[in-house]
Amino acid sequence: MIDIGVNLTNNRFDKDRTEVLSRAKAAGVDAMLVTGTNIAESREALALCRQAPDFLYSTAGVHPHDADGVDSDYLDVLTELSQQSCVRAIGECGLDFNRNFSAPEQQKKVFAEQISLAARLNKPLFLHQRDAFDSWFQLLSPYLSCIPAMVAHCFTGSKEELLKCLDAGMYVGITGWLCDERRGQELRDIVKLIPLQQLMIETDAPYLLPRNIRPKPKSSRNEPAYLPVIVDMLAQLTGYSRQEIISQTRENTVRVFNLTAGVD
Known part of the structure; x- marks a missing residue:
């Protein structure tokens, strides 16, 4: 299995x-992508x-929460x-109008600049979006054919x-949100x-600890070792076997992020 989203630089x-x-x-788990969310975290991830x-x-990359703090260079x-x-990718970047830790217009500016950068560098984009779908998709649309x-x-x-993302050819990362029947029911219905x-x-560790882990961990911290819990829930909700999910997501991830070392 490959975990495409781990905030391994987090102090937890x-x-x-x-x-x-x-x-x-x-x-x-035999490979993972460590998420860069601002310049300092991207350096730490590297x-x-x-x-x-x-x-x-x-x-x-620069997460929308950090958009207000970018330096000129x-x-x-x-x-x-x-x-x-x-x-292997530019991001985590995007828009987040749920909490607006950065001003929406500055979020758009910094996101647009990173989209353009990914196109220029021929790198995949690792995308964040919350309560901002229309603006987010509008900024991405002109680049659908020129970003890998x-x-x-x-x-x-x-x-x-979801259908708009799929029709646009995007890949969709699924986390432990799927394992929460309270907040995640809509996702469970459409996955x-x-x-x-x-x-x-992906786990998005240390966030989004799967709610259905038994026995329940003493800590609320999520970690990549819990990725199989997400695979099991995907199998339960989609009808695909665990092995089908593991094999195909691995193949997708290796191809998109051009992974080589440690991946047979």
Whole structure:
């Protein structure tokens, strides 16, 4: 299995990061993408990848929450980071109008600049969107044919939004949101509409601990070792076998992010 979204630089992993990676491997996770959410985190993600080049890859980007804080040279820094062999996508980038930690217009500006950068660098986009679908999709639409791949990370939207993403050829990342019958029921109802050829799996650790884990972990922290729980729920809701989901999501991820080391 490959976990396409792990916030491994998060301070909740500071005390046992090595053990977290060991547990992931023991659970059948043989590669993961470490998410970059701003310049500092993108640099940290790259540094972690260099310590485990046969296992970790990363993204480099600015999350909408961090859009207000970008320096004037941030695109130059992202360009430089993207040249490193570990860095396989631009992002996590997008729009988030749910909490507006950054001003909406600044979010749009920084997102548009990163979309353009991905097109120029011929890199996939690792995308975030919350309560901003129309603006988000409008900014992406002109680039659908000139960016190698777009991944709708941690998809939690509606049926209409899902179909638009799929029709646009995007890949859809599914997290432990699927395992929460309270918040995730709409996603549970529509996840079967995602073709296996456009599906990816992720934990978004340390966030979104699958609610159905038994026995319940003592900590609320999610980690990549719980990725099989998401696969099991996908199998239950879609009718695909665990092995079909594991094999096809692996193939999709290897192809989109051009993974080589550690992937047979």
